[in-house]
Amino acid sequence: MVLIEAWFMDDSDTDQRMPHKRNPNEPVSLEELKKLGVFHWKLDADIYEADPALEKIRKDRGYAYSDIITIHKDKLPNYEDKLKMFFEEHLHLDDEIRYILDGSAYFDVRDSEDRWIRISMAKGDMITLPAGIYHRFTLTETNYTKAMRLFVGEPVWKAYNRPADEFEIRKRYLKSLPVTGGIE
Template sequence: MAVLEAWYMDESTDDQRLHHKLQPDQPVSLEELKEVGVLYWKLNADIYEDDPALQKIRKERGYSYMDIITIHPDKLPNYEDKLKMFYEEHLHLDDEIRYILEGRAYFDVRDKNDRWIRIAMAKGDLITLPAGIYHRFTLDETNYTKAMRLFVGEPVWKAYNRPADDFEIRQQYVDLLQRS
């Protein structure tokens, strides 16, 4: 199974769906992602409905709510507007948990020095972004992903665009980064 790929991004403002790798490439390891609070699992998306590994993660982490979203121009109303909204730098007051069932997508997160790290998500990738981390989301050039969204308790869809440093959860996240 392929392992998650992540890298530091270039400063280009070209199409957000492109790789945006620095030249030379500066890969980011799973351990480095963990240092900024990003957790990762590789699962078998072909059996997501009855996958014991997914059920175990959901039980251990309290992911009680789940739904599935398909992001594609033909499947998501107001596709272009939604993609622009997802790509605005923001944070949430709760963890963001996403499991790619089909297709591909990118999550971009900030490191301790406020540099962008791009995380390339593909079928079978499950990540958790911690509450308070600045991030954004986009598709790649295929313009398609089907993803499971997981939540602890009732889903909360509210995003707070940067700057959102006054939230207590942001301060807790920054404190956690400074300790690691």
């Protein structure tokens, strides 16, 4: 079973919902993602309301708050504007935790050399992006996902578009990277 699929993105500016794999494809391993502070779990989304594995993760990591968002043109007010906002490169002062309950989506993150890595998310995938990492989100060609958003404490929705290097959390994130001479 493949836990997660990730790859370095091509430089094409075609539809953001396309896979954007390089030719030949340059996969990124789960180990490489972990070095960036990105963590992944594969869970059973069909039992999310009573899943002991999800409860253990929530307890161990302090994910006290959650809600569910459906991203589809018929379900999300201001759908087009929201998609544009989600795809704008940004960071958060807190971790971003998402659990895909249905559908599919992509998270794009920057590596230590400022290259985009695309992470394919499908039903049952849960991901944590560390505070301070530049990232963005988009749907796949299916144009639909249903996701649980989790937070440590009260939800914080504020995104800081790039450049946001002045934040202490960004500086701490860069120092945490194993590659010397990270992004300045």
